[in-house]
Amino acid sequence: MSDTEVEQTQRFKVGELTVEAGTPILTEGANSAQLFTVLSGMGIRHTTLENGRRQVLTFILPGDLIGLQGAVMGEMGHSVEARTRMRLCVFDRAALWDFFKNAPARAYDLTWIAATEEHFLGEALATLGQRTAEQAVAWALVRLWQRGVALDLVENNSMPLPFRQQDLADALGLSLVHTNKTLAKFRTKQIASWRDGRLTLTDIDELSRIGLVDEQKAVRRPLL
Amino acid sequence: MSDTEVEQTQRFKVGELTVEAGTPILTEGANSAQLFTVLSGMGIRHTTLENGRRQVLTFILPGDLIGLQGAVMGEMGHSVEARTRMRLCVFDRAALWDFFKNAPARAYDLTWIAATEEHFLGEALATLGQRTAEQAVAWALVRLWQRGVALDLVENNSMPLPFRQQDLADALGLSLVHTNKTLAKFRTKQIASWRDGRLTLTDIDELSRIGLVDEQKAVRRPLL
DNA sequence: CGCTGTCTTGATCACTATCAAACCGAGTGG
DNA sequence: CCACTCGGTTTGATAGTGATCAAGACAGCG
Numbered sequence: 071m072s073d074t075e076v077e078q079t080q081r082f083k084v085g086e087l088t089v090e091a092g093t094p095i096l097t098e099g100a101n102s103a104q105l106f107t108v109l110s111g112m113g114i115r116h117t118t119l120e121n122g123r124r125q126v127l128t129f130i131l132p133g134d135l136i137g138l139q140g141a142v143m144g145e146m147g148h149s150v151e152a153r154t155r156m157r158l159c160v161f162d163r164a165a166l167w168d169f170f171k172n173a174p175a176r177a178y179d180l181t182w183i184a185a186t187e188e189h190f191l192g193e194a195l196a197t198l199g200q201r202t203a204e205q206a207v208a209w210a211l212v213r214l215w216q217r218g219v220a221l222d223l224v225e226n227n228s229m230p231l232p233f234r235q236q237d238l239a240d241a242l243g244l245s246l247v248h249t250n251k252t253l254a255k256f257r258t259k260q261i262a263s264w265r266d267g268r269l270t271l272t273d274i275d276e277l278s279r280i281g282l283v284d285e286q287k288a289v290r291r292p293l294l
Numbered sequence: 295m296s297d298t299e300v301e302q303t304q305r306f307k308v309g310e311l312t313v314e315a316g317t318p319i320l321t322e323g324a325n326s327a328q329l330f331t332v333l334s335g336m337g338i339r340h341t342t343l344e345n346g347r348r349q350v351l352t353f354i355l356p357g358d359l360i361g362l363q364g365a366v367m368g369e370m371g372h373s374v375e376a377r378t379r380m381r382l383c384v385f386d387r388a389a390l391w392d393f394f395k396n397a398p399a400r401a402y403d404l405t406w407i408a409a410t411e412e413h414f415l416g417e418a419l420a421t422l423g424q425r426t427a428e429q430a431v432a433w434a435l436v437r438l439w440q441r442g443v444a445l446d447l448v449e450n451n452s453m454p455l456p457f458r459q460q461d462l463a464d465a466l467g468l469s470l471v472h473t474n475k476t477l478a479k480f481r482t483k484q485i486a487s488w489r490d491g492r493l494t495l496t497d498i499d500e501l502s503r504i505g506l507v508d509e510q511k512a513v514r515r516p517l518l
Numbered sequence: 519c520g521c522t523g524t525c526t527t528g529a530t531c532a533c534t535a536t537c538a539a540a541c542c543g544a545g546t547g548g
Numbered sequence: 549c550c551a552c553t554c555g556g557t558t559t560g561a562t563a564g565t566g567a568t569c570a571a572g573a574c575a576g577c578g
Binding site: 117119120121123124125127138139142143147148167170171174175177178180181182184185186187188189191192193194195196198199200201240241242243282284 | 341343344345347348349351362363366367371372391394395398399401402404405406408409410411412413415416417418419420422423424425464465466467506508
């Protein structure tokens with residue numbers, strides 16, 4: 071990122087915000103005036119159906135941008151909730167339009183982010199629709215792991231993963247019980263172990279094979 | 295759209311393209327140099343897993359933009375296939391960058407489109423994950439219907455829907471047989487009938503209720 | 519007219535949900 | 549320091565939704 075870009079970005083940084091685990095950051099349907107970039111901590115995006123069932127859309131890790139939908143479309147299509155204490159960089163919604171007028175490279179990055187997010191959701195859709203429970207869990211663990219690697223969170227074959235099994239279940243459209251049993255299977259087979267908020271992968275290749283994950287070159291994601 | 299915007303857009307229109315039903319327009323993984331806007335006809339976006347199973351991501355109707363992902367990210371995350379004869383407006387990929395530099399309003403529209411698409415995929419995800427087969431089919435029919443209404447394709451409680459049951463099944467992660475039986479149920483209950491390429495809704499409210507569809511104000515989508 | 523693709527319907531099977539209860543560690547207050 | 553609660557995890561038993569298998573119907577087409 072060039073100096074002027076940094077400067078342009080910094081100019082619209084309103085401030086920083088720290089939220090505790092469990093705090094809702096954005097609410098579905100709300101007209102949020104702010105955008106956030108995650109500096110540290112993790113959370114989830116989710117929607118709730120009228121029947122009360124919850125779908126987790128994505129897990130949010132450091133570097134992710136939150137609230138673009140609300141800023142662009144005027145209304146959030148999902149809620150965002152912190153799962154650990156999170157530090158957020160706050161931008162004003164007005165920054166968006168300024169980017170488009172004065173910082174085309176930054177604006178392009180925004181579109182890039184949206185397109186990438188769309189790509190990911192497409193893959194998730196294919197998971198819920200076409201993968202079995204075992205394949206789905208394997209897929210999710212590998213993808214989370216890949217993000218962990220990119221963020222340098224992995225040490226000793228292990229990375230922090232401060233979510234609940236219920237979160238993963240809701241992300242994959244599985245019941246909590248079945249998710250638990252599938253995880254237990256991986257643990258018994260010594261492929262992957264997720265406990266006490268840490269994920270440990272001992273056989274990534276096998277897990278990728280099970281989850282039908284096509285390895286993809288890591289792409290640097292633009293940071294806002 | 296202002297005159298200058300139209301002019302800016304027209305300038306990058308490379309030409310028009312007509313494809314027959316069944317033709318692949320873009321292929322997953324390919325590095326496409328083109329963007330398309332659908333002038334007429336319908337098609338589907340889909341991905342294929344390693345095990346051969348297919349997931350339909352969205353149905354493509356007139357006005358939709360195709361290939362943004364490839365243009366922005368360099369590689370398509372899904373394939374696009376025509377289901378009827380389609381007329382396409384072709385743009386060069388270079389137009390994208392020019393938009394960002396010289397037509398911020400158009401660039402903003404692109405981001406809007408990407409964010410909207412993301413929003414829709416989120417809803418689809420919630421469908422596959424949290425809705426029963428009956429709810430899912432109802433949801434899909436209502437959403438398609440709403441798009442039909444917006445495009446003025448509906449007349450006499452009926453609109454063209456030139457897809458196969460297999461397409462819908464692959465979109466919802468259901469088996470062909472089960473999709474068929476669910477559709478048959480709606481037909482028997484006189485709620486919705488889809489045959490010979492036309493969808494007829496006789497009880498939209500009931501269908502929306504079943505599908506847990508929250509009515510949403512129709513938003514004009516920007517056209518490229 | 520035989521083929522081929524799509525839709526339809528019936529029978530059977532299995533993956534995954536649901537229900538229920540126990541377990542476990544961390545707080546909390548008496 | 550122990551009883552109690554609470555959120556999350558684990559395990560077993562049972563049920564059901566939707567997949568799979570199989571075959572027939574029907575229309576368009578070379």
